[in-house]
Amino acid sequence: xxxxxxxxxxxxxxxxxxxxxxxxxxxxxxxxxxxxxxxxxxxxxxxxxxxxxxxxxxxxxxxxxxxxxxxxxxxxxxxxxxxxxxxxxxxxxxxxxxxxxxxxxxxxxxxxxxxxxxxxxxxxxxxxxxxxxxxxxxxxxxxxxxxxxxxxxxxxxxxxxxxxxxxxxxxxxxxxxxxxxxxxxxxxxxxxxxxxxxxxxxxxxxxxxxxxxxxxxxxxxxxxxxxxxxxxxxxxxxxxxxxxxxxxxxxxxxxxxxxxxxxxxxxxxxxxxxxxx
Amino acid sequence: xxxxxxxxxxxxxxxxxxxxxxxxxxxxxxxxxxxxxxxxxxxxxxxxxxxxxxxxxxxxxxxxxxxxxxxxxxxxxxxxxxxxxxxxxxxxxxxxxxxxxxxxxxxxxxxxxxxxxxxxxxxxxxxxxxxxxxxxxxxxxxxxxxxxxxxxxxxxxxxxxxxxxxxxxxxxxxxxxxxxxxxxxxxxxxxxxxxxxxxxxxxxxxxxxxxxxxxxxxxxxxxxxxxxxxxxxxxxxxxxxxxxxxxxxxxxxxxxxxxxxxxxxxxxxxxxxxxxx
DNA sequence: ATTGACCTTATATCTGGTATAACCTATATA
DNA sequence: TATATAGGTTATACCAGATATAAGGTCAAT
Numbered sequence: 001x002x003x004x005x006x007x008x009x010x011x012x013x014x015x016x017x018x019x020x021x022x023x024x025x026x027x028x029x030x031x032x033x034x035x036x037x038x039x040x041x042x043x044x045x046x047x048x049x050x051x052x053x054x055x056x057x058x059x060x061x062x063x064x065x066x067x068x069x070x071x072x073x074x075x076x077x078x079x080x081x082x083x084x085x086x087x088x089x090x091x092x093x094x095x096x097x098x099x100x101x102x103x104x105x106x107x108x109x110x111x112x113x114x115x116x117x118x119x120x121x122x123x124x125x126x127x128x129x130x131x132x133x134x135x136x137x138x139x140x141x142x143x144x145x146x147x148x149x150x151x152x153x154x155x156x157x158x159x160x161x162x163x164x165x166x167x168x169x170x171x172x173x174x175x176x177x178x179x180x181x182x183x184x185x186x187x188x189x190x191x192x193x194x195x196x197x198x199x200x201x202x203x204x205x206x207x208x209x210x211x212x213x214x215x216x217x218x219x220x221x222x223x224x225x226x227x228x229x230x231x232x233x234x235x236x237x238x239x240x241x242x243x244x245x246x247x248x249x250x251x252x253x254x255x256x257x258x259x260x261x262x263x264x265x266x267x268x269x270x271x272x273x274x275x276x277x
Numbered sequence: 278x279x280x281x282x283x284x285x286x287x288x289x290x291x292x293x294x295x296x297x298x299x300x301x302x303x304x305x306x307x308x309x310x311x312x313x314x315x316x317x318x319x320x321x322x323x324x325x326x327x328x329x330x331x332x333x334x335x336x337x338x339x340x341x342x343x344x345x346x347x348x349x350x351x352x353x354x355x356x357x358x359x360x361x362x363x364x365x366x367x368x369x370x371x372x373x374x375x376x377x378x379x380x381x382x383x384x385x386x387x388x389x390x391x392x393x394x395x396x397x398x399x400x401x402x403x404x405x406x407x408x409x410x411x412x413x414x415x416x417x418x419x420x421x422x423x424x425x426x427x428x429x430x431x432x433x434x435x436x437x438x439x440x441x442x443x444x445x446x447x448x449x450x451x452x453x454x455x456x457x458x459x460x461x462x463x464x465x466x467x468x469x470x471x472x473x474x475x476x477x478x479x480x481x482x483x484x485x486x487x488x489x490x491x492x493x494x495x496x497x498x499x500x501x502x503x504x505x506x507x508x509x510x511x512x513x514x515x516x517x518x519x520x521x522x523x524x525x526x527x528x529x530x531x532x533x534x535x536x537x538x539x540x541x542x543x544x545x546x547x548x549x550x551x552x553x554x
Numbered sequence: 555a556t557t558g559a560c561c562t563t564a565t566a567t568c569t570g571g572t573a574t575a576a577c578c579t580a581t582a583t584a
Numbered sequence: 585t586a587t588a589t590a591g592g593t594t595a596t597a598c599c600a601g602a603t604a605t606a607a608g609g610t611c612a613a614t
Contacts, residue, residue, distance in 0.1 A: 002425060005560075005561075006560090006561075007559090007560065007561080012429075012432040012436070013432065013435070014435065014436065014439050016602080016603075017560095017561090018602070018603060018604085019601085019602065019603090021562090021563090022601075022602070035561090035610095037610090038561070038562080038609075038610055038611085039561080039562060039563090039609090039610095040560090040561060040562080040610080041561085041562090045425050045428045045429060045432075046424065046425060046428055048428050048431070048432060049428065052431075052435075052448060052449075055445050055448070056445060056446070056448060056449050058601095059377070059380070059444065059445045059446050060377055060380050060381050060384065060446070061377055061381075063600075063601090064600080064601070065600090079388070080385055080388050080389075083381050083384055083385050083388075084385065086381050087378060087381045087382060087385070090374055090377060090378045090381065091378070093374055094371065094374050094375070094378070097367055097370055097371050097374065098371070100336070100337055100338055100367060101364060101367045101368070101371070103336070103337050104337050104338075104360050104363050104364045104367065105364060107337065107360055108357055108360050108361065108364070111356070111357050111360075112357075147323060148279060148322050148323060151322045151323050151325050151326065152289075152322060154325070154329075155289040155290065155322075155325060158290070158291065158329075159289070159291065162291050167336065168332050168333060168336050169333070169336050169337070171329060171332070171333060172329075172333050282591075282592075283591090283592070284590090284591060284592080293571080293572080294591095294592090295571070295572065295573085296570085296571065296572090298593090298594095299570075299571065312579095312592090314579090315578075315579055315580085315592075315593080316578090316579095316592085316593060316594090317579085317591095317592060317593080318592085318593090335570095340569075340570090341569080341570070342569095
């Protein structure tokens, strides 16, 4: 009769000895003999069948605890339920990973865009695609306050996102809206902040869409310069004989690890949709 | 100037206080002030920007260590590399999860098949699809030995699988082949064991394919009865005027948690491809 | 007897928090 | 002023599923 020591059992089954000891302690796979004098673990080669089972169930992602329970009571229906649950869990994990992957790729692109972005102060006409955003109205005109109030409003936006179970993966491409009439009257009054979202989301009152079109854009590397640069943008609109045809957007392009330890390190694209007169 | 206590900071950012303390200890996000007398942590609302960043990077699956390194040195190129690595890692994880999901579903089906399997001794003609298997030749005729030798040979098969980096997910649907000429001569001589594999794998010498076709099958609930049942199968072949047209397969249908603590609890489908005379 | 391979147990490590205990502080109310 | 209660502090243990290490006992051969 073959009695395998823990080392031999480990070797023929491609497991570590530690793992076998762990399984013993957990009651998953106990050696069929134990040395009387030396306390050695001795396995029967046929116990490999149980180890196969353990490894097989484990490779499907079941926990040792679940495996233990299943191997203890040989209940057929129960394991099917367990596997069905596991299948759903995998489905969720897959969806999460796919979202994550998209976010990673979007972030890489965003970095590349940041690296090759026009310099501060440059004015450009760009064609931008249709965009969807998740927008909240804070009722507070943040132009009256400093960056601290802006952060506060962003917290409110973040809370709102989380309450609606939206991934924080969206919370990276934020901005604010200044309505057309206020912009044209040179009134810096805005209470709305948003994040751009990509997926087609279930309809919510917070969702807004802005159309594709030509946007006159000015790039800006600091929050403090925004008003000044927005006025420059307006001058450029009239100088080049365009007509403002929608709301002004202040978009944070990269608030990525270009972040100072104290405060947001911003790179903004101020933009206004224009039509040709 | 707003100074937020750890509780306030936690609340506005949807983090637990414990987590903020952890981030402080790890040097990821340290409060901008520390109470002189009471040692309290006081945060600046603008530090939310850094917390946003941490949460954003974390939700893409980066480790706190990586995040710390990235936020410490503001190196743009480096984080792109990190993200590209992450993207590849996600890709691998996705593939692994998909394989796992398939295995889970296959196992559920296998259970259902087991639950509704014909009783021991029943003979049926079944049409089976083309199957691929990973087969090794042990050079040892396991019919000369007991179940212990069979387990040993399965260990060899398992080693071989693992050396070729094949998932243990395959190691569940094993079997053995008895070549046609040996079967017909009533010689139980076989040295070949295999696992069925599903995916189209890179070509390896171990891979064999058996064609789709009609198989006369007999179901058997014990390893010991195999030879006897195989002879019954042969009798049925001649009685029903079929002709054996390929190798005999002994397939382990369910070696699932129907496993005894000591030894493999088997349910076998013995099968032989037949043509009509 | 000694070597080297192998076995034993107990404990620490990893990740990203969560939970608990034991204790200190701030603020409002009785 | 006492105290309730809410909130802060630290240190420690826990989760899973191993892996790694240390300190020591055993086996077989030289």
